[in-house]
Amino acid sequence: xxxxxxxxxALLLPCGWQEVExxxxxxxxxxxxxxxxxxxFMGVIFAKGVSEITSFWAPSQxxxxxxxxxxxxxxxxxxxxxxxxxxxDAESSAVLGSILGDTQECRKVCVSLExxxxxxxxxxxxxxxxxxxxxxxxxxxxxxxxxxxxxxxxRLLNDLATRAASTIxxxxxxxxYQPHPPKKGRHAD
Numbered sequence: 001x002x003x004x005x006x007x008x009x010a011l012l013l014p015c016g017w018q019e020v021e022x023x024x025x026x027x028x029x030x031x032x033x034x035x036x037x038x039x040x041f042m043g044v045i046f047a048k049g050v051s052e053i054t055s056f057w058a059p060s061q062x063x064x065x066x067x068x069x070x071x072x073x074x075x076x077x078x079x080x081x082x083x084x085x086x087x088x089d090a091e092s093s094a095v096l097g098s099i100l101g102d103t104q105e106c107r108k109v110c111v112s113l114e115x116x117x118x119x120x121x122x123x124x125x126x127x128x129x130x131x132x133x134x135x136x137x138x139x140x141x142x143x144x145x146x147x148x149x150x151x152x153x154x155r156l157l158n159d160l161a162t163r164a165a166s167t168i169x170x171x172x173x174x175x176x177y178q179p180h181p182p183k184k185g186r187h188a189d
Contacts, residue, residue: 004046004084005033007118015129017042029063030056040078040127041067043106047085050092057081057099057108065105079106080127088112 009019017035026034030052031043043064047053064079088096088110100108111121122128155176 004118008033008044008084011118011122012128017128023063023067025066026060026063029059031060031063034064034067036077040080042080042082042127044082044084047083050085050088050095053083053085053099053110054095057083061102061105061108068105078127081106081108083108083110084118084121085110085112087114 012035013019015037017037020034020036022031022034026043030045032046033044035042035044041064043060045053045056045060047056060081064081068077068079096110100110102108109125111125113121
C-alpha cells in the first residue's frame with residue numbers, strides 16, 4: 001500500500017493537489033489519503049476487492065462530509081471518493097454501479113488498475129490532472145451565450161451561470177423569473 005501512496009503522490013502533487021493530514025474518522029473509514037486542489041478535494045481508498053469498497057464507502061463519504069463542513073471554501077469544492085481497485089469483474093459491476101451512482105455527499109469514482117500504472121489509469125480522469133481543469137473549461141459566460149436565445153430570463157441565465165442552485169430554487173418558488181419570448185427562428189415547445 002505504501003508504494004501505491006507514493007505513486008499517487010507523485011501523480012497528484014505536480015498537478016496542484018496537496019495531501020492533507022487525515023482525521024481519525026477518515027483513517028477509520030479506510031481512506032488512505034486525502035488531497036485538496038483549488039477546485040476539489042478527494043479521499044482515496046485502495047481496495048483489493050468490491051467487498052472492501054462496500055464496507056468502506058458509507059463511512060468514507062460521511063468522513064468527507066464532515067471535512068466539507070469545515071471551512072466555507074471547502075463547502076464550495078467538488079468532493080470525490082476515489083476507489084482504486086485491482087480488477088473489476090462482471091459480478092462486481094452491479095454492486096459498484098449502485099455505489100458509484102450514489103451522489104450523496106460526494107462523487108464516487110472507481111478506477112480499475114488491471115495491471116496498469118496509476119498514471120495510465122488516471123489519464124481518463126479529467127479532474128485529476130487533465131485538460132478539463134476549471135481554467136481550461138468553457139466559462140459560464142460561454143455557456144450562457146449559447147442558451148441566451150431560449151427565452152429564459154436574464155436573471156435566470158445569470159443564476160445558472162453562477163450555478164447557484166439554492167438561489168434558483170428560491171427564485172423559482174417565489175415566481176421571480178419572468179420568461180422572455182424566444183428570438184426569431186426559435187419556437188417554444
